Amino acid sequence: MRTLAQQIRIILPLVLFLFASPDAGAQLLKKLGKAAERAAERTVERRVEKETQEKTDAVLDSILEPGSKGKQQKGQNPFPMDGGNNPGGSDGVNATANIPDSGGPKSIQVYSKFDFVPGDKLLFFDDFSNDFIGDFPSKWNTNGGGEVVTLNDSPEKWLELISGYNLYFIPDVPSLPEEYTIEFDIETVGLDNKTSSTATLRISISDDDLFKEGSNFVHSHLPFCQYAPIGINMENHINSEREIYSTVKADLRDEVLNRPHISIAVNKQRYRLWVNEEKYIDIPRIVPQGGVLKTLKFHMNNFKDGKERLFITNLKVAKGGLDLRRTLISEGKVSTNGILFDSGSANIQPQSMGIIRQISQVLQQESSMNLNIIGHTDSDGDDTTNMQLSKKRADAVRNALVEIYNVAGDRLKTEGKGETVPIGDNGTTDGKAQNRRVEFIKI
Known part of the structure; x- marks a missing residue:
C-alpha cells in the first residue's frame, strides 16, 4: 500500500508536465482515454469468460462426476502411514486414492485437449x-x-x-x-x-x-x-x-x-x-x-x-500407442483398456480423455459412421453388479463424446457385457487390467 507521500511523488510530475506542455498533455489524456476503454473491454471479456466457465463446469460436473457437490480442495500430503492389508475391490485400475485433489469438472475440461x-x-x-x-x-x-x-x-x-x-x-x-x-x-x-x-x-x-x-x-x-x-x-x-x-x-x-x-x-x-x-x-x-x-x-x-x-x-x-483413429477407420472397431474409471464407479479419470478425443475426431471426419460403445469389467465382485457397472461406464463415455466433443447422441449406442467376455486371465493382475476395457464398434 503506497503512502500519501509516495502517491504525491508519483502524481506531481505528471501534473507539472500537463501544465508545462498543453499539446503533450492533450495527447496524453487522449491515450489515457483509449487505455481506459481497452481496460473496460478486458473487464467485460473476463466477466463473460468467468460466467461461461461456471456454466461449462456445471454441465461437466453432472455428466462426468455424478453426485459431486462442487470442487474439492487441492491435495494434501498423506503423512500418516497404515500397515493394513488391501481388501481388494471391484474392478479398479489406476483407482484414485481417498486423498483430496484438485480434480472435478475443471480438470476434465482441461484434459479434453x-x-x-x-x-x-x-x-x-x-x-x-x-x-x-x-x-x-x-x-x-x-x-x-x-x-x-x-x-x-x-x-x-x-x-x-x-x-x-x-x-x-x-x-x-x-x-x-x-x-x-x-x-x-x-x-x-x-x-x-x-x-x-x-x-x-x-x-x-x-x-x-x-x-x-x-x-x-x-x-x-x-x-x-x-x-x-x-x-x-x-x-x-x-x-x-x-x-x-x-x-x-x-x-x-x-x-x-x-x-x-x-x-x-x-x-x-x-x-x-x-x-x-x-x-x-x-x-x-x-x-x-x-x-x-x-x-x-x-x-x-x-x-x-x-x-x-x-x-x-x-x-x-x-x-503401441500411436493412433487409434486409423484402426477404427480401417477395421471398423477398436478395443482399449486406456479409458480409466474410479474404482467401482463410472467416473471417467481425466487422463483417459486422449482416447475419447481421438474417437471424436474419427466421428467428425466420418460423418456417416455410427458406433456401439461396449463396456467390460474383470471378474472381481458380483456378476450382476459388474454387468450394470459396464453399461454405466459405456454410457459415461458416450456422454463425454456428446457433451465435450459435440458428437450427435443418436450416432452412439451403448452396451455392457460385464465380465462375460474376458480376453485375459482374471487370476492375475495383468489379466484383470486387460479385461477392464471399452470397445468401439462401427454399426
Whole structure:
C-alpha cells in the first residue's frame, strides 16, 4: 500500500508536465482515454469468460462426476502411514486414492485437449494388490530396498522408493519394443522449501538390464524442489557418447504435491512426456535407433532420508500407442483398456480423455459412421453388479463424446457385457487390467 507521500511523488510530475506542455498533455489524456476503454473491454471479456466457465463446469460436473457437490480442495500430503492389508475391490485400475485433489469438472475440461494415447497391448501392470504390506513387490527388482505401503485410510497400495547412490528399482517389464507407452502415479511426503534442487526421480530406459546406466540410455529427471521451478532434465547416451543434455522449462511444484499422473510415449526415436494433462517433452530424435533400449528403471536422487518420501503405483506399460483413429477407420472397431474409471464407479479419470478425443475426431471426419460403445469389467465382485457397472461406464463415455466433443447422441449406442467376455486371465493382475476395457464398434 503506497503512502500519501509516495502517491504525491508519483502524481506531481505528471501534473507539472500537463501544465508545462498543453499539446503533450492533450495527447496524453487522449491515450489515457483509449487505455481506459481497452481496460473496460478486458473487464467485460473476463466477466463473460468467468460466467461461461461456471456454466461449462456445471454441465461437466453432472455428466462426468455424478453426485459431486462442487470442487474439492487441492491435495494434501498423506503423512500418516497404515500397515493394513488391501481388501481388494471391484474392478479398479489406476483407482484414485481417498486423498483430496484438485480434480472435478475443471480438470476434465482441461484434459479434453490431452493428446496422449496409451498402447493397446498391455505388457505390464502393477498396483501391488497381490503384495503384502511391508514386502518388496514380487514383480520388481532392486539393489537396495523399498516396501509396499498404504497411505492414510485408503486400501490402495504404493511402492515406497528409497533414495541412494546407484540404487535402482526395476519392474519386470518384458523387453521393450520400439513403440510403447509408460504410465504411473506418484505421491510425495515431506517436501518443503528446503527440498534440494537436485531432488529428482529419474525415469530411465536403458540397454543394461540390471544396475548400471548402460552404453545407451534416455533419462528423464522429474524435479521435486519447492523453492524454485527447476525444470525437467533430459539426457541420452548413444554408444557411450552423450548427444543430448538439456533442461526443459517446467514449474511442477504444485503438481508433485498433488499425486501427478505421468505419461510417456516412445515411438521409435521420438520421446514425449506428460505431467497430468500438460505435455512438457517432445524430442523427435533422442532414442537410439534399432530398439536397443529394453529395460525400464527408476532412481531417486537427493531425497532426505526419513523426511522426504516418494511413492509410485499403477505402473502400466503397453505396446503401441500411436493412433487409434486409423484402426477404427480401417477395421471398423477398436478395443482399449486406456479409458480409466474410479474404482467401482463410472467416473471417467481425466487422463483417459486422449482416447475419447481421438474417437471424436474419427466421428467428425466420418460423418456417416455410427458406433456401439461396449463396456467390460474383470471378474472381481458380483456378476450382476459388474454387468450394470459396464453399461454405466459405456454410457459415461458416450456422454463425454456428446457433451465435450459435440458428437450427435443418436450416432452412439451403448452396451455392457460385464465380465462375460474376458480376453485375459482374471487370476492375475495383468489379466484383470486387460479385461477392464471399452470397445468401439462401427454399426
